[in-house]
Amino acid sequence: MTIPLVARIGVLVLATTAFYGYVGQMVPQSEVQPPEEIAIRADLTTPEMVEIGREIADGKGLCRTCHTIGQSGALRFPDLAGVAGRAAERVPGLSALDYFAQSLYEPDAFVVPGFNPGMPTINRPPIGLTDQEILCVIAYLQSLGGTPTVTLQTSHRYYAAPATPGAAPPGGAPGAPVTTPAAPGAPGAVTPGTTPGAAPDQKPRPGEALPLTGPPGPVPPPGR
C-alpha cells in the first residue's frame, strides 16, 4: 500500500513543527522586570536614606558604571572613597552639601582636577533622579568618609524642601549659621509671621530657586 504524497508531506510538516515546538519550550524562559520602584517616605531617617542612596548609586543612578570606591591607579573617573572628606574643600564658598548637590545637578560647573568633564546631569534623563532620590544619594556620599547629616527636609542650592511648619530643617548644611530672629528693624530681620527657625537669607524658600535678591548677606554664586 502506498501513502499519498499529500499525507506524507502533512506528516512531515506536523513532525517538524512538533520537534521545533519541543526544542523551543526547553529553552529557559527569562522574564524582564522593570526596575523596582524605591519608595521614599517623607519620614526616612538619615541612615535609611544612606541605604537607599547606596541602592540608587549601584542601580538606577548608574553611578557605579563609572565610579569606583576604593580603587587607585590610573582611573578614568574620580574614585569616591572618602569623598565626603574632600567635598568641603573642592570649591571655595561651597559647603560639602552644596558641592555634592552641584556635582549631581550641574556636574560641569566644577571638574575634578585630573579628570575630563563627562558626568551626566543626574536630575535629567536618561538618569533623571528625583530631588528626593538625590538627597538619598547625597546622604550616601556623605557616608563615604564623613557623617551623613541630610534628611528629606534639607534644602540646598538646587532644591528647596517643603517647609515643615514650626520646624527648622534638621541637619541642614553643616556649619550653616543657626539664625535667631534679629531685632525688628535690624537688617535681615524676620518679618513677624515668618516661620520661626527659617533662615531667610541663607536658604531658598519653597517656590523660589535661589535668593537672587535679598537682604545683605553672602550672595550665593548664580546656579543653574
Ligand code: HEC
Ligand atoms: C558617565 C560616567 C559617570 C556617571 C554615570 C556618574 N559620574 Fe560622577 N563623575 C564623572 C566624571 C567624569 C567626574 C569628574 C568630572 C567632574 O568633576 O565633573 C565625576 C565626578 C563626580 C563627583 C566629584 C568627585 C570629587 O572627588 O570631587 C561626585 C561626587 C560624583 N561624580 C558622584 C556621582 C554620583 C553620585 C553618580 C550617580 C548618581 C555619578 N557620579 C554618576 C563621571 C560619571
